[in-house]
Amino acid sequence: MRYIAMCSNGKDSLAMVLLLIEKNAPLDEVVFYDTGMEFEAIYKNWHKLSKLLNNKIIKTTTLKPPIPFEEKAFNIVVNERGGGTHHGYSWCGGRCRWGTTDKLRIMDKYCESEPTTCYVGIAADETKRIAKERKPYKKLPLVDWNMTEKDCLNYCRKSGWSWQEGGVDLYDVLDRVSCWCCRNKNKKELRNIYKYLPKYWDKLKDFQTKTSIPMKKFYNNKVQYGSVFELEKIFRNEEN
Numbered sequence: 001m002r003y004i005a006m007c008s009n010g011k012d013s014l015a016m017v018l019l020l021i022e023k024n025a026p027l028d029e030v031v032f033y034d035t036g037m038e039f040e041a042i043y044k045n046w047h048k049l050s051k052l053l054n055n056k057i058i059k060t061t062t063l064k065p066p067i068p069f070e071e072k073a074f075n076i077v078v079n080e081r082g083g084g085t086h087h088g089y090s091w092c093g094g095r096c097r098w099g100t101t102d103k104l105r106i107m108d109k110y111c112e113s114e115p116t117t118c119y120v121g122i123a124a125d126e127t128k129r130i131a132k133e134r135k136p137y138k139k140l141p142l143v144d145w146n147m148t149e150k151d152c153l154n155y156c157r158k159s160g161w162s163w164q165e166g167g168v169d170l171y172d173v174l175d176r177v178s179c180w181c182c183r184n185k186n187k188k189e190l191r192n193i194y195k196y197l198p199k200y201w202d203k204l205k206d207f208q209t210k211t212s213i214p215m216k217k218f219y220n221n222k223v224q225y226g227s228v229f230e231l232e233k234i235f236r237n238e239e240n
């Protein structure tokens, strides 16, 4: 039996890995699934964590999607239900989380290639995620330890970890540190990207130029915005 921890290098799964080590729990390998669209702070933390793990003779593995994220978002030919085709799946998130589907499929395939116990970093207060059915080899140590999301962030920070970029810690301006282009980001998070992380705001604008679908189309109930450019107008007006 091998023991694997899945680590996105966000606060919860990072706290889980650090605690697994601290508690001397069986741990052979830590796996990071790189969508290709992670914040730089995530890559930095993976680099730092890999060094720490390798010093303890714990294997590190990076998995990637078979088709690069942007290739799938803009270029591949997609068959439509009523016949016809178009290029790319566009934004990922909301009802069309094609990147998450890839991620789960690839991580499960990796785990199931030999007998494995897989630690997953779901926090004790993520009740909806905890309630979901999952394969029996997946374990939730943070739930067993009663570690909430807040506890995980505090534990990571206390242990000397941060997600610094552009003069801010990503966890001070974002609710979740997921892909920078994630359609699930709310208006407050997008405002903070515009304000504090202009490099990623430019990337979002570039993403928007490559698809006719507005980033926030499905969240448009009575809200006068949809595309990244419409959002930018709103944020600029707020500043004046």
Ligand code: SF4
Pocket (backbone or CB within 6 Å): 035, 092, 093, 094, 097, 098, 099, 100, 103, 178, 179, 181, 182, 183, 184
């Ligand atoms: S974080 Fe968002 S963009 Fe990234 S894979 Fe998940 S749903 Fe898609």
